[in-house]
Amino acid sequence: MAKRKGIEVSIALSDAVKLTNADVIAAYPITPQTHIVEHLAELVANGELDAAFIPVESEHSAMSACLGSSATGARTFTATAGQGLELMHEVLYVASSMRLPIVMAVANRALSGPLSVWGDHSDVMAVRDTGWIQIFVENGQEAIDHTICAFRIAEDNRVLLPVMVHLDGFHLTHMIEPVTLPEEEDVSRFLPPNRYPLPLDPVKPVAMGDFAPPVIYTEAKWAQEINLRNSKSIILEVWREFEKAFGRKYLPVEHYRSEDAKTLIMTMGSFSETASLAVDSLRQKGESVGQIKLRLWRPFPFKELRDAVKNADTLVILDRALSYGGPGGPVCTEIRAALYNEAKKPKIVSFVGGMGGRDISVAGFEQIITQGMEIARKGSPNEYEIFGVRE
Amino acid sequence: MPKKTEAEMTWKDIEVGCIVTEPGNAAQYKTGAWRSQRPTYTFSRCIKCGICQMYCPEGCITQNKEGFFEANLDYCKGCGICAKECPTRVINMVEEEE
Incomplete structure (x- = not known):
């Protein structure tokens, strides 16, 4: 039985990523997300998580590396906040239009200026229309649960969309809260392996991120929109499955x-x-x-x-x-x-x-x-x- | 990718993430349509050296039946590099007219 313990929410979220057995983490540290990526870097360095940690030079590169990683079918995670989310802004649209199941924790932070490292939702609202599934969490337990659910939603072959898990910077990321971290075998049972349908593969080459002239752009965007809308029923299904497996119920409202x-x-x-x-x-x-x-x-x-x-x-x-x-x-x-x-x-x-x-x-x-x-x-x-x- | 042309495809025909699974379909595009100049040739001066073919950034120059090098106007962008590089001044760029 999973034990309840007091732990900083950022650390708990990173431990949840470890439980999902993520393959690649490409991230750049930024307040108030820092503890998430720091802890993940430690877990990888200590051999506790068998993943590639890519220490990139900016958030634009972080999201770009995530595109490449996710395109190979690797389970991919990143985290950012505020200005970092803005710096990766243009790449966010590419992730959703390429239908890559990346999961990102966003430690919500006010946008400059005046310079502020503290929390609000101006970063969330600036990425509203990027085509990502976006979920707000309220406390440490929800941060863990929705990180795990996010991978299952994103990688479901009926969805194949990136997911942002929004948690308030400092007010949530830096709190020490009592949480229950699920057992690894329960998470493995809940979260099947990532099976991206058309990964980059030298044996069966594909071209990704293509050019769309006016004759096909509208069709491409509508396909993406229909898919995002339809993802709602699968999100609800995943949350119902989560409740069955772990006993905690989540609703869209x-x-x-x-x-x-x-x-x-x-x-x-x-x-x-x-x-x-x-x-x-x-x-x-x-x-x-x-x-x-x-x-x-x-x-x-x-x-x-x-x-x-x-x-x-x-x-x-x-x-x-x-x-x-x-x-x-x-x-x-x-x-x-x-x-x-x-x-x-x-x-x-x-x-x-x-x-x-x-x-x-x-x-x-x-x-x-x-x-x-x-x-x-x-x-x-x-x-x-x-x-x-x-x- | 289905065999439909892009103009015939509906949103349901598009592969997940617009992934292209069939190589070489860029050949469907006639990318020379927006050319403002095109090459003309005085083949009597041509020594068939092939320098124009080597320099062509589009890769659209091939040898014709007589062995002369000539641009495929479906793909030629009219950049004029071939005309600039030709050692015997075979190629002359002229304005495209409507």
């Missing part, structure tokens, strides 16, 4: 005391647990409040989201990223669009906060929820509210 709630707060990532405490506190004060948490960011879970909010009067959404000059937080904007044509939908209030590592306390979330309820009643002159800024 998670719920907390939301069934009968008139007001819902929506969060992503590690701030979700703090918001849950605020929901408890407001419930004690007699407010009809609940929470939904967005786990699956891409492909977007339209059905599950619509079902989750259909009985609520007010939906308050906290984004940890700004869309400068735009209509609100990026997640909120998408949710407004997803609900616009629904006959029955809640009023939506957009908050942006928790940027550049700024913490939001339980009292802060209570304030966001109550202020959100007031705005839903009275309206606001603003497109969105900024939380916690000093006037």
